[in-house]
Amino acid sequence: MIELLKELCLLDGVSGNEDAVRNYIAARAKPYADDIRVDAIGNLIVFKKGAVSAPNALMIAAHTDEVGVMVTHITDQGYLKFDFVGGVDRRVVIGKPVTVGEKKVPGVIGLKAVHMTTKAERAKSPKVDELYIDIGAKDKESAEKMARVGDYGAFVSDAVGFGNGLLKAKAIDDRLGCAVMLKLLEEDLPMDVTFAFTAQEEVGTRGAFGAAFSVHPETALVLETTTAADIPSVDRAKRVCYVGKGPVILQIDSSTIYDRALFEELRALAEGNGLPWQTKELIAGGNDAKAIQRTREGVRVCAVSAAVRYLHAPSSVASVRDCENILRLARLFIQSRTEAVKGGN
DSSP states (O other), X not given: OHHHHHHHHXXXXXXXXXXXXXXXXHHHHGGXXXXXXXXXXXXXXXXXXXXXXXXXXXXXXXXXXXXXXXEEEEOTTSOEEEEEESOOOGGGOTTOEEEETTTTEEEEEEOOOGGGOOHHHHTSOOOGGGOEEEOOOSSHHHHHTTOOTTOEEEEOOOOEEETTTEEEESOHHHHHHHHHHHHHHTSOOSBOEEEEEESOOTTTSHHHHHHHHHHOXXXXXXXXXXXXXXXXXXXXXXXXXXTTSOOEEOSBOSSOBOOHHHHHHHHHHHHHTTOOOBOOSSOOOOOTHHHHHTSTTOOEEEEEXXXXXXXXXXXXXXXXXXXXXHHHHHHHHHHHHHHHXXXXX
């Protein structure tokens, strides 16, 4: 699965421009799908029959999009002004490479050199209007031949293993969930499952609402990543969760109170099968569960996330074993839901 995850992370799919990711996933999923469709907002909905017929019992969701930038103006000097798409940390983007537009024009995010800044300027994060993308153009006319206002920009990062079983890549949030769902699609499933590869999560969980509305599931499992703050500069009480300590089974975050019975079900499955697990030690963040839970008359939701360092940055870090254990736990959850359906629960 990790090689698949690497391939997915190398694709560009900034929110609202997920085409390359969606097309890749659709091609991988098609041989295993009983029904596959793309809705108006860009969600890829894949239905696969299982041994037990239960068309609307379970939906598993993960988002395809990633954070990035969009060109808003081209200066007379040929620099690209931009705004962020999604919640990007401005502190870490200076000097980072990007590719712009369908031509994948190489560029680098620039800012006034540190030698030219005041002490006050160095003490705060730069404002977005102080940043620009340098694509090597000599003037506006030459820049306009390479890029246009409205073009998306994606961060450039490799996808490599390093250290003690860690993976570094962009867009681990949430290509991990997509990779897990693709691996599940390749398997013989004990019950019917609808897999929702959602769009535009990073700009407000927009795709998930429509996906859940059309699928109308009784229960939904969201596969995600979440902030790991297990780093030296963060107080022990605020570290949220830890890379390498197992899947994060969510009870509550800033957007959702998760179904208590489903939380306990996931916890029992992890403990009963020797899988390490953890939960958030600090209430923060949110994901597609927020939108899914509030669709129609309401949906029972649960979520399993990987603890990831440096979310919404040009590169993130996750544990390979955590990723693999999320696949195992999701597989166990499908089996458990199958037994519940058989029992009428």
